[in-house]
Amino acid sequence: MQQEATRLLQAGNTIALVPTMGYFHEGHLALMREGRKQGDALITSIFVNPTQFGPSEDFQAYPRDLNRDARLAESVGVDVIFAPEAEMMYDQGHQTYVTLDALSLYLCGPSRPGHFRGVATVVTKLFNIVRPQVALFGEKDYQQLAVIRRLARDLYFDVRIIGVPTVREADGLAMSSRNTYLSPDERRSALSIHQSIQLAQEGVAKGIKDARQLVAETSGLIHSHPHTKIDYVTLCDPETLEDVKRVDEPSLMALAVWVGHTRLIDNAILTP
Amino acid sequence: MQQEATRLLQAGNTIALVPTMGYFHEGHLALMREGRKQGDALITSIFVNPTQFGPSEDFQAYPRDLNRDARLAESVGVDVIFAPEAEMMYDQGHQTYVTLDALSLYLCGPSRPGHFRGVATVVTKLFNIVRPQVALFGEKDYQQLAVIRRLARDLYFDVRIIGVPTVREADGLAMSSRNTYLSPDERRSALSIHQSIQLAQEGVAKGIKDARQLVAETSGLIHSHPHTKIDYVTLCDPETLEDVKRVDEPSLMALAVWVGHTRLIDNAILTP
Numbered sequence: 001m002q003q004e005a006t007r008l009l010q011a012g013n014t015i016a017l018v019p020t021m022g023y024f025h026e027g028h029l030a031l032m033r034e035g036r037k038q039g040d041a042l043i044t045s046i047f048v049n050p051t052q053f054g055p056s057e058d059f060q061a062y063p064r065d066l067n068r069d070a071r072l073a074e075s076v077g078v079d080v081i082f083a084p085e086a087e088m089m090y091d092q093g094h095q096t097y098v099t100l101d102a103l104s105l106y107l108c109g110p111s112r113p114g115h116f117r118g119v120a121t122v123v124t125k126l127f128n129i130v131r132p133q134v135a136l137f138g139e140k141d142y143q144q145l146a147v148i149r150r151l152a153r154d155l156y157f158d159v160r161i162i163g164v165p166t167v168r169e170a171d172g173l174a175m176s177s178r179n180t181y182l183s184p185d186e187r188r189s190a191l192s193i194h195q196s197i198q199l200a201q202e203g204v205a206k207g208i209k210d211a212r213q214l215v216a217e218t219s220g221l222i223h224s225h226p227h228t229k230i231d232y233v234t235l236c237d238p239e240t241l242e243d244v245k246r247v248d249e250p251s252l253m254a255l256a257v258w259v260g261h262t263r264l265i266d267n268a269i270l271t272p
Numbered sequence: 273m274q275q276e277a278t279r280l281l282q283a284g285n286t287i288a289l290v291p292t293m294g295y296f297h298e299g300h301l302a303l304m305r306e307g308r309k310q311g312d313a314l315i316t317s318i319f320v321n322p323t324q325f326g327p328s329e330d331f332q333a334y335p336r337d338l339n340r341d342a343r344l345a346e347s348v349g350v351d352v353i354f355a356p357e358a359e360m361m362y363d364q365g366h367q368t369y370v371t372l373d374a375l376s377l378y379l380c381g382p383s384r385p386g387h388f389r390g391v392a393t394v395v396t397k398l399f400n401i402v403r404p405q406v407a408l409f410g411e412k413d414y415q416q417l418a419v420i421r422r423l424a425r426d427l428y429f430d431v432r433i434i435g436v437p438t439v440r441e442a443d444g445l446a447m448s449s450r451n452t453y454l455s456p457d458e459r460r461s462a463l464s465i466h467q468s469i470q471l472a473q474e475g476v477a478k479g480i481k482d483a484r485q486l487v488a489e490t491s492g493l494i495h496s497h498p499h500t501k502i503d504y505v506t507l508c509d510p511e512t513l514e515d516v517k518r519v520d521e522p523s524l525m526a527l528a529v530w531v532g533h534t535r536l537i538d539n540a541i542l543t544p
Contacts, residue, residue, distance in 0.1 A: 002428065002430055006430075091425075091426075095373040095374050095375065095422060095426065096370060096422060096423050096426035097370070097371050097373070098369070098370055098371075098427075099368070099369050099370075099371055100368050100369075101367040101369070102367050103367065121427075124396075125426075125427055128428040128429055128430070129428045150367065150368060154366050154367065154397075155368055155393075155396050156400040156401045157400055158274055158400070
């Protein structure tokens with residue numbers, strides 16, 4: 001892959017990279033369609049990265065289907081699929097990690113210790129292997145996007161980071177490979193995540209600015225659905241991810257909710 | 273610098289980088305002379321990196337002389353000096369660090385917490401800014417060299433790391449910018465560091481293999497000189513830096529010694 005990237009760059013191509021864990025849905029394909037516009041050469045990586053899963057998380061169960069992914073990637077114009085083995089990405093004696101201080105502490109940080117270290121490390125490797133000028137990430141994983149923007153800036157990667165809006169099912173549920181874990185009952189309850197964000201958006205539109213009140217109404221709606229358990233509902237600064245007390249500026253509402261055994265995330269910017 | 277590096281690469285040059293903290297002595301110039309052979313474009317960075325100094329260390333006192341350094345660099349054929357300000361290398365909100373697990377734990381690790389994190393972070397930045405194909409580091413800072421070799425491998429930097437042998441004064445003292453801190457009395461005592469390594473080399477040549485005995489004789493010689501205080505004397509595996517009990521294979525003798533208020537390091541491979 002590194003040799004191929006060097007060849008592409010020496011031939012004057014701009015490389016666009018869409019890093020993924022595979023099992024593609026419309027959200028991934030939206031990233032690739034945008035990447036197709038941004039680069040002469042469009043590369044998608046497929047790698048279920050072990051270091052970003054905690055010991056009790058779903059690394060083994062995470063859905064995989066490389067053949068189907070390859071067909072879908074080809075259909076949207078991907079030039080190269082880079083699907084390394086874990087033993088290649090982390091060879092024997094591997095011990096180097098990339099960490100971020102503040103941005104790892106908020107939102108998903110406390111319930112997923114080590115997760116963003118794993119993300120930052122694998123993205124650093126991918127950037128050095130694929131050598132993109134442009135890389136695209138979904139806004140659904142908002143904290144991941146913030147971490148990668150900061151990482152690219154701090155480590156002076158000459159890579160433009162592009163966030164692509166969340167793609168949703170017709171009823172509003174944010175697309176996620178993990179949605180396949182949901183039973184029909186759970187699928188109905190999962191809809192409360194998006195609905196609760198809409199409720200907060202309506203609250204802000206009506207002039208409510210108190211973060212505690214907005215979070216309480218959001219949480220209340222989710223709690224009223226069976227199978228749900230809130231990990232967090234937060235209103236925070238969109239860049240630093242630090243909590244805000246009032247929505248005086250555009251603020252990020254981010255939440256993580258267990259629906260049965262499946263942990264789902266979603267977010268939106270609330271603009272007063 | 274990043275634009276200049278891109279221009280040099282697009283014109284087909286091989287870039288060789290010698291990262292330094294400045295205040296050049298013959299050791300630095302040896303790195304540059306070797307770099308001159310390895311690259312079409314030879315770049316030296318001069319940056320006293322704050323994140324690799326502990327709070328009680330000599331960051332402020334570290335000697336600096338950019339004008340003299342520029343003349344010396346030019347005299348050995350350096351094409352570009354990259355001397356950034358600290359505010360540029362670590363902008364407001366900087367929070368991304370590169371860490372190594374095992375290699376940071378040994379030798380200088382315990383007495384310099386955070387040091388190798390600082391080294392690994394700044395070298396990652398420098399690699400992304402200067403974009404070298406070759407980078408040269410002195411063998412005097414053996415652990416640093418081991419850390420950077422591992423870092424380059426783990427993060428897939430396409431950079432060849434070259435170690436350059438330690439340059440010594442006529443009497444054997446390893447060259448170091450910190451030697452300028454020594455009083456004439458301390459300068460005499462500092463010589464015991466190299467002499468003690470020679471004693472261990474003679475011991476191994478005579479067939480002594482027990483690490484404890486070799487370390488005891490080394491330490492004894494240093495202790496017999498005034499103003500000295502040993503931080504560590506270690507015999508270890510040259511790649512993993514894990515302690516060895518016997519010198520059955522080529523082993524690294526590494527030591528750090530306080531001479532007055534100055535901490536000096538030196539090392540050699542002992543070959544049975």
